[in-house]
Amino acid sequence: MKKALIALAVLGLTGGAAVAQSSVTLFGVLDADMKYVKTGSLKQKKLDSSGLNTSRIGVRGTEDLGGGLKAGFWLESEVGVDNGVAANGGAFWGRRATVSLTGDFGEVRLGRNKTASRLHLEDFDPFTFTGLGSVGAVYSNLGSGNGTSFGRADNLASYSLPGGLGGFYGGVDISAGEGTGTNKGQSVRLGYKNGPLHVSGTYASTSNAADNNKFKLTSVGGAYDFGVARPSLSYTQTKYMGREQKIWTASVTAPLGQGQLMAAYTDAKANGTAETAVTGYTPIGDAKLLAIGYAYNLSKRTALYTTFSQIDNKGAAKFLVAGAPAATAGGQKSSGFDVGIKHSF
Template sequence: MTLYGRLNVTAEREKVGSEKAVYALEDNSSRLGLKGEEDLGGGLKAGFILEHGFDPTTGTATATASFWGRQSEAYLSSKFGMVRIGNFGSEAQLAVADWVSMHNHDTGTSYDKLNAYVGANTNKVAYRTPGFVKGLTVEGSVAEGSATEKRSYDLAANYELGAIKLGAGYSKQGEKKELGVRAIYEMGAYTFGAYVQRDANVFAAGNRNNLRLAAMYTLGASEFHVNVGVAGKAGDVASSKATQATLGYNYNLSKRTKVYGFYTRVNDGAAKLYGDDFSSLAVGVRHNF
């Protein structure tokens, strides 16, 4: 069994709409986890993952009242693939948006606010293919519905070919659905990333297009980041277009610890589908263990 985790905290100057700027400490998806695996012989393995999300600034649980609410799953794996059962996030989102948010792992106040996340994380069953094709994995899942939520479906594919890394994801829950494709290209000290997403009935009734571009330049222990997203009009909702831009700098003190800073800004349309205009200037530290 392995104990692992991450503490990721920022000090920020934040401004929402026309309100006065405030100073705050923010959690950036900090977590504490346990994982383990048992070899059952004949290539068959059983394992589990338990993850607790918490806010280091207060010590309280985040997102859910359940202690293991971030992730709690059991799995069986063999040469025929992996079957997962439990509570875990969307593989479609991980295959697309998570890859492109390189500056801070799609967390905190600089997370991808324009991305459409569809489906439930709990009561899920998933199957992940083995590497029949080198560099390619495919995973599909179904999450049980409830009295208030319909059953949801999730499908994702990831393919790596040297410096090129591709991904695609599709999610559906009732009338809500999204389809996205992603590409990453590594060229020496430079990394370029992009995704395109088409969603329906998520932020408003009707279809919407979402595009995000990102770039990273590394120089020794330093990383320089830029990330820009543009969301088109949602259905027939007037003034629903929005943009988000982030500039970031990371300095890696070691493989596990970094200090960093960023400026992020969301320009929301008059329809306010994403909350409101928002900006933040932040400095932070992240430590993995």
């Protein structure tokens, strides 16, 4: 009997130590907006999700392994607040599913996650590639089918430099194809962020087993926070089989009252080859995107917001603001206005 009691006491102490060295957190964002969108003569009023930040729910955790070494996991799923449906293209943990090891060497992360190039693009878009103002609305994969260079990738192996490098940071990732029709690629990012100054550059390429031609993305960006405003400028170039798109974005964020003002102007141009019809490829044209928004913080976790955006398509371009009706012809304008609420937990 005494031995049993001693064994139970030891197990209790061991379990307590494990809990003390580990942490698990449930987190999420619920974001819903009422919006009016228009493409050409087509109009629509709707209740939508993810107007300011993507609605999501997730669980993450870390375990302290000692000696500065930590293990971690992260599972995250998108949620449509308007209808309650998981919105990850069939993958429940489609936003992120990773396991990682962190130490003085940096971090190694395995699983589905954002690419290094996507993280770079978000940093210089005040709308972080989300909602009506997203700069990503005028990005094209040029018919390659490889959009992971500015998105997320399956089968990703990532490495990030450790902190404490005087403001310098960087990361590289490689995704395995693992079969026909699946994306494989790599991206690398290097940057410097110290005080008000932030500059970053990235290069990425993706392809799939059915198509050995690579979709390539190169982008640089810079921002400086003056306190009263943070202007930024970025340039992105994408290439695929002689087709090319060049994208300039000038943006600014500024504190205003109990919130933040956001504005961006993007000029996206496609070269002549991209304008020419190719078998299996829908040609694109030039487009200009103007977006302005304001988020008013009711608290640290809750905000009210509004956004207006408009895409001025030229030629064969059919770019759309988020949630807008599909264009019936090239060269039509697409615009939208919304008001919404975001709550994080």
